[in-house]
Amino acid sequence: MSPYPRRVTSAPASRTRQRLRVHTGRARNEDLLGRLPSPDSALAWVRDGSGLVGWGEAARFEASGPNRFADTERWWEEFTASLDVQDDVDAPGTGPVAFVSMAFSDEPGHSVLVVPEVVLGRRGGQSWVTTVGGAGEEAEITPIRRPSTVRYADGQLSVTDFRGAVAAAVARMREGKLDKVVLAHDLLAVADVPIDQRFVLEGLARRYPDCWVYAVDGLLGATPELLLRRTGQVVDSRVLAGTTWPHDGMSDEELEAALLSSPKNLEEHDYAIRSLADTLKPFCTTMSVDGPSVLRLPNVSHLSSDVIGTLRGSPSLLRLGEALHPTAAVGGTPRAEAIAVIDELEGMDRGRYAGPVGWIDGNGDGELGIALRCAQLDGRAARLFAGCGLVAESDPDSEVCEAHAKMRPMRDALEGR
Numbered sequence: 001m002s003p004y005p006r007r008v009t010s011a012p013a014s015r016t017r018q019r020l021r022v023h024t025g026r027a028r029n030e031d032l033l034g035r036l037p038s039p040d041s042a043l044a045w046v047r048d049g050s051g052l053v054g055w056g057e058a059a060r061f062e063a064s065g066p067n068r069f070a071d072t073e074r075w076w077e078e079f080t081a082s083l084d085v086q087d088d089v090d091a092p093g094t095g096p097v098a099f100v101s102m103a104f105s106d107e108p109g110h111s112v113l114v115v116p117e118v119v120l121g122r123r124g125g126q127s128w129v130t131t132v133g134g135a136g137e138e139a140e141i142t143p144i145r146r147p148s149t150v151r152y153a154d155g156q157l158s159v160t161d162f163r164g165a166v167a168a169a170v171a172r173m174r175e176g177k178l179d180k181v182v183l184a185h186d187l188l189a190v191a192d193v194p195i196d197q198r199f200v201l202e203g204l205a206r207r208y209p210d211c212w213v214y215a216v217d218g219l220l221g222a223t224p225e226l227l228l229r230r231t232g233q234v235v236d237s238r239v240l241a242g243t244t245w246p247h248d249g250m251s252d253e254e255l256e257a258a259l260l261s262s263p264k265n266l267e268e269h270d271y272a273i274r275s276l277a278d279t280l281k282p283f284c285t286t287m288s289v290d291g292p293s294v295l296r297l298p299n300v301s302h303l304s305s306d307v308i309g310t311l312r313g314s315p316s317l318l319r320l321g322e323a324l325h326p327t328a329a330v331g332g333t334p335r336a337e338a339i340a341v342i343d344e345l346e347g348m349d350r351g352r353y354a355g356p357v358g359w360i361d362g363n364g365d366g367e368l369g370i371a372l373r374c375a376q377l378d379g380r381a382a383r384l385f386a387g388c389g390l391v392a393e394s395d396p397d398s399e400v401c402e403a404h405a406k407m408r409p410m411r412d413a414l415e416g417r
Ligand SMILES: C=C(O[C@@H]1C=C(C(=O)O)C=C[C@H]1O)C(=O)O
Pocket: 182, 184, 225, 240, 241, 242, 243, 268, 302, 329, 330, 372, 373, 385, 386, 387, 388, 389, 390, 406
């Protein structure tokens, strides 16, 4: 696949109509990422050793356009209704599971759902394995390959052009045309050998245990931001906005105190929280927000708030994701104006960067992160992305530094640092 994702306008025929057998049973506790058998096609959603990995492809659905969430949900409902399921564990993430990664934009965009042949899951000391269509759960694990050199070049939006776009956006906000917008840029990395996805995932997981390490259809990353998790009637979310990074010889404590008292960062955070909470509220009977506090990561620290709610009825995670995406953490406020400004000033295809990414199960439960700190891999090439929330007080030079700091997880993982 090209690092600049192609447009897919119709779903390919899939092997969905036969009555496939799905079986979940208990498994040994093992390092999930260590079980991925091959350098390509990794499927993963792992945080601090827990989560899901998958391999093989029992079925796939691709969608694009404004109805991509609804089309994907409908396909998944029909697919799961056609299965013959024996689930001996019966917990969130057992039985049929699909990994999903949705395009940021209505247009252009390419969203993917993959049903693996084998899923290995682990939560709270309990492990399970799910097989689809009678697939064997043991696969030969090939040795992991590491690159010796990685070189970088401009992506679709160079750093210089990104800085110009930030300045233009700030000018519009000073004129009162919108309150907040998130602009991003990309960077091309080329290694001397085809990139082994397991090498990247293991590096990310080792350095970022507080993040969700994910891989779906060549999009790999370690995101600290949870768009929404649904576990039965309970939903929760981790909203991030407002960032600092090591600079000017300041200690972590000084950086943290400055972040918590920065009106500019608190304003950015407030827009993000409000966009999530106001949209989620009508779906909930109860909802509470806890924060902001500081989430400290090795490369950056963020203002972070946790939201928890009880659902009214049973909307699926994809249905909720459709309503919430994009929050003001990756879009802006007001949403429609911000999306138009992103289209105009970024002028690049975000692909699945900043879109919802994660997994769903047959009960409508699952976890959707926001695809940040990521790269779209293609052979020896990787297209990295990072962006920053902007308000009227933002300074283009600081935003360039912030985006640079946000690319560090993926650069370090590619280089094996
Ligand atoms: C847009 C990104 O990150 C988002 C923007 C943030 C900010 O501007 O402070 C913080 C976390 C994320 O919500 C990114 O990492 O690319």
